Amino acid sequence: MNALTQTWVRIGKISDIPPRGARCVRNGDMNIAIFRTADDRVFALEDKCPHKNGPLSQGIVHDGCVTCPLHNWVISLETGAAQGADEGQTLSFPVRLEGDEIVLGLGVPS
Amino acid sequence: MTEKQKLVVIGNGMAPGRMLEHLFESAPDAFDVTIFNAEPRVNYDRIMLSPVLSGEKSFEDIIIHGDGWYIRHGVMLYKGHKVVEIDRQAKTVRSEHGEVASYDKLVIATGSAPFIIPVPGHDLPGVLTYRDLDDVDAMLLAAQSRGKAVVIGGGLLGLEAAAGLKERGMDVTVIHLMPTLMERQLDPAAGYLLERELEGRGIKIITKASTKRIIGETRVEGIELEDGTIIPATLVVMAVGIRPSAALARDAGLSVNRGIVVTDSMQTSDPGIFAVGECVEINGNVYGLVAPLYQMAEVAASHLIGDMAKRFVETSTATKLKVTGINLYSVGDFAEAEDREEIVLRDATAGVYKRLVLKDNRILGVVLYGETADGAWFFDLLKKQTDISEMRETLIFGQAYQGGSQLDPMAAVAALPDDAEICGCNGVCKGKITGAITSKGLKGLDDVRAHTKASASCGTCTGLVEQLLSLTLGDAYNPAAVTPMCGCTGLGHDDVRRLIKAKGLKTIPAVMQELEWKTSCGCAKCRPALNYYLVCDWPDEYADDYQSRFINERVHANIQKDGTYSVVPRMWGGMTSSKELRAIADVVDKFNIPAVKCTGGQRIDMLGIRKEDLPAVWADLGKAGFVSGQAYAKGLRTVKTCVGTDWCRFGTQDSTGLGIKLEKFMWGSWTPAKLKMAVSGCPRNCSEATCKDIGIICVDSGYDIHFAGAAGLDIKGTEVLGHVKTEDEVMEHVVALAQMYREQGRYLERIYKWAKRIGLEEIRRQIMDEPDKRKGYYDRFVFSQKFAQVDPWSERVSGKDKHEFNPMATLTLEAAE
Ligand code: SRM
Ligand SMILES: Cc1cc2nc3c(=O)[nH]c(=O)nc-3n(C[C@H](O)[C@H](O)[C@H](O)COP(=O)(O)OP(=O)(O)OC[C@H]3O[C@@H](n4cnc5c(N)ncnc54)[C@H](O)[C@@H]3O)c2cc1C
Ligand code: SF4
Ligand code: FES
Numbered sequence: 027m028n029a030l031t032q033t034w035v036r037i038g039k040i041s042d043i044p045p046r047g048a049r050c051v052r053n054g055d056m057n058i059a060i061f062r063t064a065d066d067r068v069f070a071l072e073d074k075c076p077h078k079n080g081p082l083s084q085g086i087v088h089d090g091c092v093t094c095p096l097h098n099w100v101i102s103l104e105t106g107a108a109q110g111a112d113e114g115q116t117l118s119f120p121v122r123l124e125g126d127e128i129v130l131g132l133g134v135p136s
Numbered sequence: 137m138t139e140k141q142k143l144v145v146i147g148n149g150m151a152p153g154r155m156l157e158h159l160f161e162s163a164p165d166a167f168d169v170t171i172f173n174a175e176p177r178v179n180y181d182r183i184m185l186s187p188v189l190s191g192e193k194s195f196e197d198i199i200i201h202g203d204g205w206y207i208r209h210g211v212m213l214y215k216g217h218k219v220v221e222i223d224r225q226a227k228t229v230r231s232e233h234g235e236v237a238s239y240d241k242l243v244i245a246t247g248s249a250p251f252i253i254p255v256p257g258h259d260l261p262g263v264l265t266y267r268d269l270d271d272v273d274a275m276l277l278a279a280q281s282r283g284k285a286v287v288i289g290g291g292l293l294g295l296e297a298a299a300g301l302k303e304r305g306m307d308v309t310v311i312h313l314m315p316t317l318m319e320r321q322l323d324p325a326a327g328y329l330l331e332r333e334l335e336g337r338g339i340k341i342i343t344k345a346s347t348k349r350i351i352g353e354t355r356v357e358g359i360e361l362e363d364g365t366i367i368p369a370t371l372v373v374m375a376v377g378i379r380p381s382a383a384l385a386r387d388a389g390l391s392v393n394r395g396i397v398v399t400d401s402m403q404t405s406d407p408g409i410f411a412v413g414e415c416v417e418i419n420g421n422v423y424g425l426v427a428p429l430y431q432m433a434e435v436a437a438s439h440l441i442g443d444m445a446k447r448f449v450e451t452s453t454a455t456k457l458k459v460t461g462i463n464l465y466s467v468g469d470f471a472e473a474e475d476r477e478e479i480v481l482r483d484a485t486a487g488v489y490k491r492l493v494l495k496d497n498r499i500l501g502v503v504l505y506g507e508t509a510d511g512a513w514f515f516d517l518l519k520k521q522t523d524i525s526e527m528r529e530t531l532i533f534g535q536a537y538q539g540g541s542q543l544d545p546m547a548a549v550a551a552l553p554d555d556a557e558i559c560g561c562n563g564v565c566k567g568k569i570t571g572a573i574t575s576k577g578l579k580g581l582d583d584v585r586a587h588t589k590a591s592a593s594c595g596t597c598t599g600l601v602e603q604l605l606s607l608t609l610g611d612a613y614n615p616a617a618v619t620p621m622c623g624c625t626g627l628g629h630d631d632v633r634r635l636i637k638a639k640g641l642k643t644i645p646a647v648m649q650e651l652e653w654k655t656s657c658g659c660a661k662c663r664p665a666l667n668y669y670l671v672c673d674w675p676d677e678y679a680d681d682y683q684s685r686f687i688n689e690r691v692h693a694n695i696q697k698d699g700t701y702s703v704v705p706r707m708w709g710g711m712t713s714s715k716e717l718r719a720i721a722d723v724v725d726k727f728n729i730p731a732v733k734c735t736g737g738q739r740i741d742m743l744g745i746r747k748e749d750l751p752a753v754w755a756d757l758g759k760a761g762f763v764s765g766q767a768y769a770k771g772l773r774t775v776k777t778c779v780g781t782d783w784c785r786f787g788t789q790d791s792t793g794l795g796i797k798l799e800k801f802m803w804g805s806w807t808p809a810k811l812k813m814a815v816s817g818c819p820r821n822c823s824e825a826t827c828k829d830i831g832i833i834c835v836d837s838g839y840d841i842h843f844a845g846a847a848g849l850d851i852k853g854t855e856v857l858g859h860v861k862t863e864d865e866v867m868e869h870v871v872a873l874a875q876m877y878r879e880q881g882r883y884l885e886r887i888y889k890w891a892k893r894i895g896l897e898e899i900r901r902q903i904m905d906e907p908d909k910r911k912g913y914y915d916r917f918v919f920s921q922k923f924a925q926v927d928p929w930s931e932r933v934s935g936k937d938k939h940e941f942n943p944m945a946t947l948t949l950e951a952a953e
Contacts, residue, residue, distance in 0.1 A: 049943065060944060088663065093660035
């Protein structure tokens with residue numbers, strides 16, 4: 027049985043990401059997009075649009091959402107859910123700021 | 137059949153204009169109407185001169201009755217005819233040009249004239265007043281110098297003039313006699329906030345200052361104050377007050393005090409002569425805002441057609457300042473007195489000040505600064521003299537706080553009683569608007585304006601009227617003909633472009649703040665558009681906001697369905713060489729690029745490159761002399777060519793050379809949508825120039841310039857712009873055309889759509905027939921190219937935006953213990 031526990035990892039500083047921008051963290055096979063909003067909140071989503079796997083990290087960040095670069099779905103940064111009429115959800119991960127350090131919460135098999 | 141009566145009107149301002157509307161509505165055939173107007177034009181919305189001065193509107197936007205209206209109603213309008221004599225015996229009037237008209241009924245509506253302080257120098261050229269379109273035109277002319285202006289008078293007109301001149305780039309100082317601005321409408325605290333706000337916009341304000349003389353030999357050079365201060369200026373605007381224009385009536389022997397004395401049925405001392413507007417005096421009062429004048433208009437119209445019931449009743453009118461971004465509202469009496477109380481709310485950080493003056497639990501006066509949404513509600517309580525003791529504690533917070541939970545603006549409007557006044561200028565209440573919407577099936581703002589007049593004058597209640605429309609119509613309401621840019625704003629692209637220029641907005645946050653964006657940081661539709669408009673309008677000052685660009689323009693490559701990228705280097709005019717081809721081959725091998733393809737644009741595409749590899753790919757391509765082909769840009773893409781005179785037996789000119797020249801001159805420029813060009817060496821047209829955004833067909837006698845073709849989602853052959861003789865002329869015309877499109881196009885609007893909107897003739901006229909215009913466009917393009925022609929690939933190879941291309945971290949997580 028694979029129970030999941032949370033592990034917190036420091037991945038860099040908030041200044042590594044431009045405001046209203048994103049950068050990726052590679053975790054094994056998975057790309058995780060770390061977003062920074064205009065008001066310096068950070069969010070983490072799997073870098074994969076629920077529509078056709080578009081790299082969300084390459085989209086335009088506005089308010090609490092990102093618009094996918096491939097076909098313009100709008101994805102909530104907080105929940106990973108597609109907004110409006112579109113349906114689908116991307117995996118989201120907990121992140122927090124400790125001072126200017128970004129700490130990402132990952133579930134790992136224990 | 138009875139003879140029509142003859143009605144003569146002197147003056148063609150807002151008051152008689154409204155009177156005639158009422159007249160034609162209720163008795164279209166009662167009168168033959170003749171109007172004499174000293175101003176050489178039709179009736180326009182004088183109130184809106186300030187937006188014309190600041191550049192937010194054009195004169196055409198503020199015309200109330202166009203020429204067609206006079207024709208439709210059989211009105212004889214003498215434009216530019218000042219009446220100099222009324223002969224009451226003969227019942228005629230005479231204009232200064234000698235035109236004589238006889239009347240059965242006469243209406244005097246001569247308005248008022250600006251007061252000019254008789255200090256030395258007041259008649260020098262360069263001293264203006266602020267009353268009509270000629271004054272605005274004179275100010276605009278003076279503003280071209282970008283020199284210094286002094287506005288004498290810190291009241292409503294003076295401040296609107298000052299703000300407008302500032303928008304037009306002048307260095308403005310306001311001289312005001314009293315200690316605080318707009319003291320007749322604002323109390324000192326609000327006057328102070330207003331002063332600070334204006335100073336924040338770079339307008340200098342000197343209060344408690346009195347003008348001693350205006351300095352200058354042959355024209356204005358400055359002014360001197362009583363305390364000896366000298367302020368240099370090339371323009372002086374006097375806005376110190378108005379005086380009713382009553383001389384004509386006085387000369388005719390009518391009873392005149394400050395204004396032409398009329399009864400409450402608008403009759404002068406001669407029963408056959410009426411007077412309306414700012415020129416009249418009723419019960420000792422004269423008026424300077426349109427709301428009471430419109431009431432006069434209605435009264436006079438009904439008396440003219442024999443309905444004697446209507447009488448003029450004095451009411452208070454709210455004042456608002458029409459300077460975009462400044463919200464102030466004042467109404468009633470707010471002087472302090474023993475038996476009065478006040479409730480004050482201040483929020484210093486938000487710049488909000490609200491004050492209510494009460495007597496016996498009833499509102500007497502209201503001053504709102506910074507937040508004026510509750511103005512209509514307070515005014516309603518004031519007019520009805522509602523006892524407010526029940527809601528005293530929360531009164532100042534506004535309507536939303538009455539009755540528990542906070543209302544959103546929509547609910548607040550819904551909660552207004554039917555008789556709450558929405559449009560102060562025209563005295564239209566809520567019930568009348570909603571009633572008209574349902575009974576007449578009105579669909580939009582213009583309909584409401586046409587049927588009720590609400591929001592048709594100063595326009596500050598437009599938001600309320602729109603809310604009423606959507607409340608009444610629900611989803612059926614489709615706000616106006618302009619489609620907003622996106623859900624973040626109600627403004628269309630053209631309004632946004634104009635306001636960016638007019639208000640000198642130079643950052644995206646500034647645009648969103650000043651134009652009142654509804655979201656905190658826009659969306660994926662408006663941000664790229666705003667970024668383009670700012671790049672285009674302020675090429676030297678604006679710092680490109682990469683986070684507002686679509687990914688392709690941010691990383692200078694085209695994203696593919698699997699998240700990899702494609703790279704297309706420029707091949708100028710489609711020409712290449714073995715060295716270039718070898719470099720491409722080497723890059724393809726070195727980076728294992730899975731696909732190489734000839735594009736439809738005469739160059740080579742390498743597809744399937746990983747993002748991390750992009751800078752290294754570019755570095756290698758750069759060594760061979762390649763720059764980015766911008767195959768991703770809303771900007772110049774390709775200039776396709778054919779082989780031309782170099783090789784082809786039919787070629788008439790050097791089409792390849794000209795194509796290369798155009799591409800080298802124009803690469804790097806950003807445009808509203810992509811811009812593709814082609815040059816063909818003869819009308820056989822092997823480079824497909826007749827379906828491009830701009831195409832050139834070489835012929836024996838020179839060059840035919842084509843434009844506005846399409847061969848993508850739509851297919852459309854080009855239109856001919858014109859014929860020129862030399863390559864240099866081709867360059868100048870093509871570049872000017874591109875710049876005109878850059879300045880006017882809406883984001884994502886291809887040239888053929890823009891041309892359809894603007895009109896082919898207009899474009900031909902400006903580019904082919906007006907050398908000055910053409911040169912202006914050309915020069916602005918050249919200027920902006922200084923900042924645009926930087927190869928984005930080499931910039932990134934040398935480290936710019938490094939973060940874009942590397943992961944932030946690579947984790948190798950170990951299992952937790
Ligand atoms: C590569 C190329 C196809 C090819 O293999 O030949 C191509 C590829 C794409 N075109 Fe194209 N177009 C290419 C020539 C054309 C042409 C032919 C031409 O330029 O002479 C046209 C018709 C002419 C025109 O532009 O009107 C053309 C009309 C379009 C359109 C429709 C534009 C329209 O307004 O009607 C789009 C969609 C859009 O821009 O929104 C488009 C969009 C695209 C995009 C960018 C789709 C996208 O949004 O991802 C494709 C990018 C693929 C990539 O990453 O390279 N492409 N595209 C051609 C690149 C030319 C170049 O060297 O830069
Ligand atoms: C810049 C500006 C901003 C304003 N802002 C507001 C505002 O926000 N809200 C508000 O309520 N009011 C505002 N006003 C005031 C409002 O415009 C006037 O109250 C209104 O226009 C007066 O209308 P009227 O018909 O009496 O006179 P006018 O509109 O002044 O018209 C009089 C006309 O008569 C002509 N005339 C004069 N003498 C003769 C003659 N002998 N023979 C023939 N023609 C003659 C004049 O040329 C003029 O065209 C503003 C005024 C100005 C100038
Ligand atoms: S026509 Fe253009 S947009 Fe369509 S698939 Fe081909 S390259 Fe892509
Ligand atoms: S893959 Fe994201 S919108 Fe299609």
